[in-house]
Amino acid sequence: MSGITAYGAYIPRGRLSKQAIAEANSWFDASLKSLGRGERAICNWDEDSITMAVEAANNCLCSKPDIDLSSLYLASTTFPFLDRQNSVVVSEALNLNKSIRTMDVGGSQRAATSALISLLDSSAEGDSVLIASEHRRSKAGSRAEMLWGDSAAAVLVGKNNVIAECLAIESLAVDFVDHYRGEDANFDYDWEERWIRDEGFMKSVPIVVNKLIESSSVSPEQINHFILPTDQARTPAALAKKLSINPEAVVDNQIAEVGVAGVAQPILLLAKTLENAKPGEHILLIGFGQGCDALLLKATDAISNYKPSVGVSTALASRREELNYNKFLSFNNLVERDIGKRAEIDKQTYLSGYNRRKDLLTSFVGGKCRECGTVQIPREKYCVNPDCNALDSQDPNSFSDKQGTVVTWTADRLTFDWSPPAYFGMVQFDGGGKIMMDFTEVEDGNIDAGSKVSVHFRIRQFDPARGFRKYFWKALIED
Amino acid sequence: MASGIKDKVVILGMGCSKFGERWDASPSDLMVEAFEECIEDAGIEREQIEAAWFGAGIDAFNVGSSAMPLAIALRLNYIPVTKVENMCATGTEAFRGAVYAVASGACDIALALGVEKLKDTGYGGLPQRTRGLENDMYWPNLSAPGAFAQLASGYRAKHKLNKEDLKRAMAHVSVKSHANGVKNPKAHLQREITEDQAVNAPFIAEPIGLYDCCGVSDGSACAIVTTPEIAKSLGKENLISVKALQLAVSNGTESSHDSWDGSHLKTTRIASQRAYDEAGIRKPTEEITMTEVHDCFSITELVTMEDLQLAEEGKGVNDVLDGNFDSDGKTPCQIDGGLKCFGHPIGASGLRMIYENYLQLNGKAEARQLDSPKMGLNHNLGGFPHQNICSISIIGPYN
Numbered sequence: 001m002s003g004i005t006a007y008g009a010y011i012p013r014g015r016l017s018k019q020a021i022a023e024a025n026s027w028f029d030a031s032l033k034s035l036g037r038g039e040r041a042i043c044n045w046d047e048d049s050i051t052m053a054v055e056a057a058n059n060c061l062c063s064k065p066d067i068d069l070s071s072l073y074l075a076s077t078t079f080p081f082l083d084r085q086n087s088v089v090v091s092e093a094l095n096l097n098k099s100i101r102t103m104d105v106g107g108s109q110r111a112a113t114s115a116l117i118s119l120l121d122s123s124a125e126g127d128s129v130l131i132a133s134e135h136r137r138s139k140a141g142s143r144a145e146m147l148w149g150d151s152a153a154a155v156l157v158g159k160n161n162v163i164a165e166c167l168a169i170e171s172l173a174v175d176f177v178d179h180y181r182g183e184d185a186n187f188d189y190d191w192e193e194r195w196i197r198d199e200g201f202m203k204s205v206p207i208v209v210n211k212l213i214e215s216s217s218v219s220p221e222q223i224n225h226f227i228l229p230t231d232q233a234r235t236p237a238a239l240a241k242k243l244s245i246n247p248e249a250v251v252d253n254q255i256a257e258v259g260v261a262g263v264a265q266p267i268l269l270l271a272k273t274l275e276n277a278k279p280g281e282h283i284l285l286i287g288f289g290q291g292c293d294a295l296l297l298k299a300t301d302a303i304s305n306y307k308p309s310v311g312v313s314t315a316l317a318s319r320r321e322e323l324n325y326n327k328f329l330s331f332n333n334l335v336e337r338d339i340g341k342r343a344e345i346d347k348q349t350y351l352s353g354y355n356r357r358k359d360l361l362t363s364f365v366g367g368k369c370r371e372c373g374t375v376q377i378p379r380e381k382y383c384v385n386p387d388c389n390a391l392d393s394q395d396p397n398s399f400s401d402k403q404g405t406v407v408t409w410t411a412d413r414l415t416f417d418w419s420p421p422a423y424f425g426m427v428q429f430d431g432g433g434k435i436m437m438d439f440t441e442v443e444d445g446n447i448d449a450g451s452k453v454s455v456h457f458r459i460r461q462f463d464p465a466r467g468f469r470k471y472f473w474k475a476l477i478e479d
Numbered sequence: 480m481a482s483g484i485k486d487k488v489v490i491l492g493m494g495c496s497k498f499g500e501r502w503d504a505s506p507s508d509l510m511v512e513a514f515e516e517c518i519e520d521a522g523i524e525r526e527q528i529e530a531a532w533f534g535a536g537i538d539a540f541n542v543g544s545s546a547m548p549l550a551i552a553l554r555l556n557y558i559p560v561t562k563v564e565n566m567c568a569t570g571t572e573a574f575r576g577a578v579y580a581v582a583s584g585a586c587d588i589a590l591a592l593g594v595e596k597l598k599d600t601g602y603g604g605l606p607q608r609t610r611g612l613e614n615d616m617y618w619p620n621l622s623a624p625g626a627f628a629q630l631a632s633g634y635r636a637k638h639k640l641n642k643e644d645l646k647r648a649m650a651h652v653s654v655k656s657h658a659n660g661v662k663n664p665k666a667h668l669q670r671e672i673t674e675d676q677a678v679n680a681p682f683i684a685e686p687i688g689l690y691d692c693c694g695v696s697d698g699s700a701c702a703i704v705t706t707p708e709i710a711k712s713l714g715k716e717n718l719i720s721v722k723a724l725q726l727a728v729s730n731g732t733e734s735s736h737d738s739w740d741g742s743h744l745k746t747t748r749i750a751s752q753r754a755y756d757e758a759g760i761r762k763p764t765e766e767i768t769m770t771e772v773h774d775c776f777s778i779t780e781l782v783t784m785e786d787l788q789l790a791e792e793g794k795g796v797n798d799v800l801d802g803n804f805d806s807d808g809k810t811p812c813q814i815d816g817g818l819k820c821f822g823h824p825i826g827a828s829g830l831r832m833i834y835e836n837y838l839q840l841n842g843k844a845e846a847r848q849l850d851s852p853k854m855g856l857n858h859n860l861g862g863f864p865h866q867n868i869c870s871i872s873i874i875g876p877y878n
Binding site: 340341342344345349350353354357360361374376377378380384385386407408409410411412413414415416417421422424425426428432433434435436437438448449450460461470472 | 600601602604607608609612613616617618619620621622623624625628629630631632633635636681682683684685686687730731732734735736737738740741864865
């Protein structure tokens with residue numbers, strides 16, 4: 001069996017104050033006041049499950065720069081596209097080899113744990129990455145809005161330098177409908193929380209865990225980390241007690257810091273656990289949804305030498321407090337906002353033209369001239385160096401991992417933007433090449449010529465008339 | 480080596496409509512308004528026009544494609560008419576077509592007319608429009624002020640200026656143009672403003688505020704050109720001739736090559752040097768007596784004065800604040816109010832600039848007439864600082 005060899009996390013920087021949610025909604029549902037502590041992670045308007053997946057995968061793969069992936073799985077119940085493989089978009093944004101095997105896994109809150117089991121249990125050679133990414137919509141003023149958060153996480157699965165080996169796996173398939181989302185629905189529909197706890201968690205989880213204990217030689221007391229993804233605050237401890245697992249082993253669901261991130265939650269909590277796990281410690285990971293998955297993992301000696309590029313603690317620390325609940329509603333299309341006539345221009349994507357430019361648009365690949373060495377983006381037929389202008393002389397040159405410097409910028413309040421003002425300007429990349437591009441998540445006063453930037457795959461534009469969205473790379477000011 | 484355009488073609492007549500929010504006027508109405516003034520000034524009949532060049536910038540909100548709207552509006556007699564479009568440099572481009580046609584000998588008398596109808600969009604500012612299939616896929620969704628605000632940031636970084644000093648100079652640029660606009664009955668904006676008003680106005684695209692932006696106007700301007708010989712034979716005296724007509728178009732160097740720092744307009748430097756060479760001008764600060772430059776935004780005018788060699792690089796702020804380009808300064812700029820106050824109907828603007836210098840050289844600029852102007856430079860810029868079209872025309876008394 002393969003094991004986990006690396007991990008990474010991505011939590012959107014935006015953290016909405018739960019007090020702001022409570023203040024806006026407790027006039028209707030007073031019980032929200034008691035939940036109004038801490039904050040939840042929220043996608044910026046230009047983030048979705050695809051863009052977060054790219055970030056999480058990058059944050060995972062950065063620690064293994066020489067890896068040649070044989071497969072990429074993307075787990076989510078909030079894929080931006082229902083019929084267009086989202087994992088392929090992610091793969092191209094990561095500029096991975098084209099012979100990679102990709103798959104979208106969804107349909108249940110345990111999609112990520114099921115995908116992880118499938119990868120760990122596979123006899124295939126090579127390394128695989130599992131990314132779980134979730135951007136769940138919830139109705140304004142709902143408990144879900146308070147309890148959920150947007151996030152992504154990724155784990156690398158392979159046979160070399162394993163940091164957590166898999167000792168045993170169990171699954172249970174039961175159509176227990178705690179909640180569901182039908183074909184045409186925008187939101188989940190759920191049943192009473194106490195019933196879900198008593199008839200769902202408390203009955204299903206012991207079935208798989210007890211089997212796992214039986215099939216391995218690990219006793220409940222030996223479990224050091226118990227991961228039960230749920231937005232029910234007390235259920236993990238209650239289950240631990242029922243299973244004779246130490247209460248200290250229960251991994252916190254980060255409801256007051258991030259919110260429960262749906263399909264991404266088990267992988268995010270696994271990444272968080274691996275960050276602190278010591279060699280020899282046991283991790284019990286549960287996935288719950290129409291039955292459950294259970295994985296028993298053991299940290300190896302190699303974990304002491306592993307340093308994640310961006311783990312949960314780093315991702316958590318990179319934050320920006322958001323106090324404006326209206327902005328959250330607007331970003332998630334929960335309110336019909338007057339966005340002005342400038343937004344009315346048709347946003348059609350010409351797919352054939354898009355296809356020709358995919359190297360630039362999705363992979364952020366420019367060129368390097370073989371004749372004069374000039375690095376440039378976009379890559380055109382003639383080299384841009386006025387002293388060269390050679391024809392067809394450029395090798396592909398990736399810009400997605402480059403750092404750059406702001407040369408020019410502005411904050412445009414006239415043009416349409418989902419979060420005005422629109423920041424954009426000229427970026428000069430280290431090692432050559434420059435382009436005018438959007439800046440995302442700029443905080444007022446935090447940009448000037450000379451500011452350092454990194455680049456990130458983000459939504460550029462929505463085409464609501466046709467259900468399409470365009471992605472491109474944007475610059476983010478480095479603190 | 481080509482001999483250039485100097486003194487080969489003269490302006491027979493010019494006309495310009497009132498610019499502004501012309502809610503009651505269609506593009507055809509505006510064209511006719513400019514044309515009627517022009518043909519009366521030229522003193523010829525419509526049938527004597529042998530060819531025409533028609534400039535219109537934004538098809539979707541204007542007259543649509545092709546040259547037909549001009550031919551139909553003016554009932555031209557089935558002569559060749561060519562539609563030209565080169566963004567905000569469109570007006571000068573129409574003029575260039577007509578001047579080159581006459582210079583080539585292909586025709587004796589040619590017409591250039593530009594028109595733009597910008598106020599049929601339902602909102603303020605320039606119309607939101609496509610940048611073309613390719614650019615729409617990855618360019619920022621930049622507005623015009625957003626495009627040129629970047630020039631301010633690049634200029635400020637290059638010359639290590641603080642925000643306040645640059646903003647104060649930008650304000651002076653606009654205050655000067657507003658003062659000039661008051662004296663122009665055809666101007667869109669005819670109201671004085673103060674520096675404090677300009678400095679304190681809300682940002683449109685930082686650091687560009689409301690008063691750093693030119694008017695978004697409807698309007699039309701028109702010229703009829705011919706050879707000096709024909710003009711004389713028609714009884715014209717004190718001829719105004721074309722001294723230079725140059726165009727420089729970005730080839731992607733500014734936008735994609737590391738050599739450009741975002742602080743200046745490369746095309747303006749190239750086109751103006753070519754124009755000075757063509758006109759035989761060696762000391763622009765001594766020989767150019769007035770300018771109409773593309774002040775789409777105050778920062779554009781300030782940087783342009785340096786690129787035209789009328790201010791030393793990096794010293795534009797001082798020259799502006801010293802009043803060098805005010806109506807009583809060394810080289811008056813935008814004596815008619817400029818794009819800022821006369822207004823900026825895109826396809827007409829290049830011709831409107833030439834119109835003002837033509838009036839000045841003829842002594843017909845009334846309340847804003849300068850003392851004995853000699854050589855007028857017009858600078859028309861289309862596009863964005865990192866990708867643009869610069870056209871320069873210089874006109875003066877025919878020798």
